[in-house]
Amino acid sequence: MKNIAILVYSTHHGNTRKLVDAIAMGQDDIDVIDITKEKPADLSQYAVVGVASGIYAGHFGKPLVRYIKANLCEGQRVFALYTYGMPRSGYTNEIKNIVEESRCLYSGEYGCKGYNTFGPFKLFGGTGKGHPSASEIQGAIDFFVGLKFKRMKVK
Numbered sequence: 001m002k003n004i005a006i007l008v009y010s011t012h013h014g015n016t017r018k019l020v021d022a023i024a025m026g027q028d029d030i031d032v033i034d035i036t037k038e039k040p041a042d043l044s045q046y047a048v049v050g051v052a053s054g055i056y057a058g059h060f061g062k063p064l065v066r067y068i069k070a071n072l073c074e075g076q077r078v079f080a081l082y083t084y085g086m087p088r089s090g091y092t093n094e095i096k097n098i099v100e101e102s103r104c105l106y107s108g109e110y111g112c113k114g115y116n117t118f119g120p121f122k123l124f125g126g127t128g129k130g131h132p133s134a135s136e137i138q139g140a141i142d143f144f145v146g147l148k149f150k151r152m153k154v155k
């Protein structure tokens with residue numbers, strides 16, 4: 001049984017997936033579950049659930065939102081990871097509400113810029129090229145370590 005599941009929805013450029021992979025690298029008690037490919041395992045086996053997504057039309061990926069709404073289990077600790085084109089507050093409001101409705105505990109969130117070529121931005125070469133950067137990825141690792149779910153060696 002693993003302790004931590006990170007559910008990831010990262011369909012645009014794999015930006016959010018980079019954060020998740022950096023956090024999970026070499027960590028054998030983390031299951032990374034790509035919500036676009038796999039039907040996630042029963043979440044009840046996990047003490048901690050990470051919810052990771054790009055921001056699409058102001059929201060976390062809809063399939064991921066639907067999934068956690070139906071499957072979070074009371075008492076789980078939940079954290080959020082996300083990448084966006086434009087910084088703005090409130091991207092995680094919906095997630096926080098679901099966590100509360102599910103009687104889970106919201107442990108925190110980390111968001112950073114991601115390469116974006118959606119719609120008209122493509123015409124100008126996109127925004128946020130090179131993001132998440134190495135330091136933003138390290139920021140995600142530091143955030144996770146700071147949650148103290150487990151000890152982790154950081155290079």
Ligand SMILES: Cc1cc2nc3c(=O)[nH]c(=O)nc-3n(C[C@H](O)[C@H](O)[C@H](O)COP(=O)(O)O)c2cc1C
Nearest residue numbers: 010011012013014015016054055057058085086114
């Ligand atoms: C269909 C679509 C809609 C998007 N809507 C927003 C948005 O509302 N706000 C924003 O800041 N970025 C928006 N973006 C940019 C993405 O959030 C950004 O590129 C993110 O890093 C994508 O993550 P991913 O590569 O993990 O999918 C949008 C991108 C796409 C493809």
